[in-house]
Amino acid sequence: MAQIKEMQRLTHASNEQAGTITTAEPTIEKQTRSEEDLDLPWQIIVHNDPVNLMSYVTMVFQRVFGYPREKAERHMLEVHHEGRSILWSGMREPAELYVQQLHGYLLLATLEKIC
Amino acid sequence: MEIRRRNDHIELSELDPFLAELLRQIPTSADPGGVPAAEQRIFSSPTNGKETETCAEWKTYVEPELRRLFQTATQTVAGDLEQLNGNEKSLANRTLRIPSKHADAWLSALNQARLVIAAKNNFTENELNDHFRSPIGSRRDLSLFQVNFYGFLQEFILRELES
Structure with a gap:
């Protein structure tokens, strides 16, 4: 997970700055998933939510994915009518960051492996 | 109530005490307050349930x-709402000025509040789409009105951001 790795890197750097490194052992990132797992394509799905306003959802799609208004509206309407829409697919790390941003806007978004 | 765009802020004027009180409640309403349904909605799962490891990491980081x-x-919004404090018992109408640079914070807080209220009351889609329901006869009706009122404000702010 990108954030975890970044956090570990920052912690390590800040310890170095403060001169508080007490062990000579390098930071070893725990391998939680196989390379194959990370390379598989993933997709981001946004699910319908009757509370979020349609105009708000459109704005979020434009902001997060940089989609033009028409494309953002098409996805928003798909979410509204079909209950879900695939917004993006690709590598796992950027997908996680997109989902995090969507959750920051309080949209119901999930990350799913493409089988 | 009147709502209009000024140079660098959005102005809500002629706010009667009832609407002013609803606005004051935004920060409190946005708090899930440990209610599981509201917590689950605000902090929803990033996966469809199959990726338990991802979910655990998500919760932690x-x-x-x-x-x-x-x-x-919500803190930014609470700061802006301080303009409404001081004469809570007065029946005089109030004015609230929302700085344009706070528009995103307001969109977020209003959205949080709407989602939390809807989750706590378990509103159905039909109820949420019934924008003309009246009069307010129960706490539940009031909560629905609150959701719609906050939605109206969101729509206005969104329009202003686009223009």
Whole structure:
């Protein structure tokens, strides 16, 4: 997970700055998933939510994915009518960051492996 | 109530005490308050349930970030709402000025509040789409009115951001 790795890197750097490194052992990132797992394509799905306003959802799609208004509206309407829409697919790390941003806007978004 | 765009802010004028009180309740309403349905909606799962490891990591590393993000937005809104404090018992109408640079914080806080209220009351889609329901006869009706009123404000702010 990108954030975890970044956090570990920052912690390590800040310890170095403060001169508080007490062990000579390098930071070893725990391998939680196989390379194959990370390379598989993933997709981001946004699910319908009757509370979020349609105009708000459109704005979020434009902001997060940089989609033009028409494309953002098409996805928003798909979410509204079909209950879900695939917004993006690709590598796992950027997908996680997109989902995090969507959750920051309080949209119901999930990350799913493409089988 | 009148709502209009001024140079660098959105102005809500002629706010009667009832609407002013609803606005004052935004920060409190946005707080899930430990209610499981509201917590689950605000901090929803990032996967369809199959990726338990991802969910665990998400709870540890991402949720605290999201919590801080949401808290910052409600704190900004609470600061703006201080304009309404001081004469709560007066029946005089009030004016609230929302700085344009706070528009995103307001969108976020209003959205949080609407989602939390809807989750706590378990509103159905039909209820949420019934924008002309009246009169307010129960706490539940009042909560629905609150959701719609906050939605109206969101729509206005969104229009202003686009223009």
